[in-house]
Amino acid sequence: MENSDAARTSRRNALLGVNLLRLITLLTALPVIGVIVYIIVRGAPALSWEFISAMPREGMRAGGILPAIMGTFYLTLGTAVFSVPLGVAAGIYIAEYAPDNRATRLVRIAIINLAGIPSVVYGLFGLGLFVLFLKFGTSILAASLTLSIMTLPVIISTTEEALRQVPNAFRVVSTSLGATRWQTIKRITLPQALPGVITGVILGLERAAGETAPIMFTGAAFFLPLLPQSPLDATMALPYHIFVISTSVPGMPVEIQYGTVLVLLIFVLGMNVIATLIRNRARARRQW
């Protein structure tokens, strides 16, 4: 009797614990859902074809936000051009080639710490290196490079992690059949890790797309009457545009503010959804 009492108590406690965890999870999810719903409700009325396809008018108080959308698109693309090949290559090197010694551990720690640096520091670093020293000026090029440095640690770490998840048996088997290290990577390891790599790339770029601080010194403009014509032009961009219209333009219609935020949110969440779809698809197909 005593035993079954104890068992009943412990079962009840377990149930209580699980429910408590459920409640806490719900509480953490609530604010996120709240913010998203609020932005959709307030921003949706501003959305129209004109809003996303026209230039701003009347000191940005009317018209569309095309230059900011295009700017964020260019910056994300520019960031991808620099950070993807470099980050993936570095991730491959660290996971597959680098010997496990002190130097490698130091590099890995450096990369992890790089991910923890506040984004405004990247902005100032980009200002010093790309804008002033390399004389790229405030431009898409300088801002993309700055965002690339910020994105690199994410891409390197996720690439490394994705490669490490590929079972070692594949490497041994491939080697035993006469493969060089690179042949094994090219034919087996990298294709198997690719969904993870792509997910990491998208998440890294998504963060770059939403950042304000790294681009405000290096490439983002308050207002430009024309779309950028070359990588050496400055550009408007969604995150910085949101900062500008919510702090520095008197008489700004609230719908435009929320509408712009909503567009950025769709841009970033869209990338997130794509990353999730790729990951789930790959997981379902994986043979190991």
Place this chain on the structure above:
Amino acid sequence: MSAKISVQNLTLMYSDGVESLQNVSIDIIANAVNVLFGPAGGGKSTLLRALNRLNDLADVDTAQGKIVFNEQNILDPATDVIELRRKVGMVFSRPAPLPLSVYENVIYGLRLMGERNKSLLDERVEQSLRQAVLWDEVYDRLNDPGTSLSGGQQQRLCIARVLALEPEVIMLDEPTSALDPVSTAKIEGMLATLKERLTIILVPHNVQQAARTADYAGFFLQGRLVEYAPGKELFLKPREKETQDYVTGRFG
């Protein structure tokens, strides 16, 4: 009987200082089933992995002695290990098809060599799968993933994959340890045919299998080769007490 591979005074040490092979000398006899057996940790797998330099991947630190294959000491740093691994193929204890189709699994080694001739590849797939007694079961699902096959089929696929490279030696490290008796019988039966054309080194998964298959058998204990003799001799009239104890099941 001639030696296909001659291991001479081989001592291998892991980088943590643990000796895994102590002064082992053994002649692997050509066109025979050479069985290496003994309790776990005896050094059998380590020896196999030395024979095709797969130890390069692990943290084996020092190697003393010689392994002579085709008149070459393969422990020589100048050895072309890629070429060596094509000639001395390896089948692992757990069936490990690569994440590719059945067809691509079989010709993986040939693809690595840059072989593109479709008719040659087709021919080699059929030939290798027939040798591995698998063709009749998979000829109509060559494009299915290798992992869609049953465990026993997967292991025969791994054997076919090695055979496709037309190796001189095939090493099987407890190839049937994860398989049912029927699949085991198929693989053991295959060995008798295969040895007509190539040299087989088998680490069996128990003494019974060792006794059933061995033309020559070597008993390994704690990194030493205790005894090496023709199979019948070793299992019926072992010279060493340690061998006798193990073979008769008194320990192990």
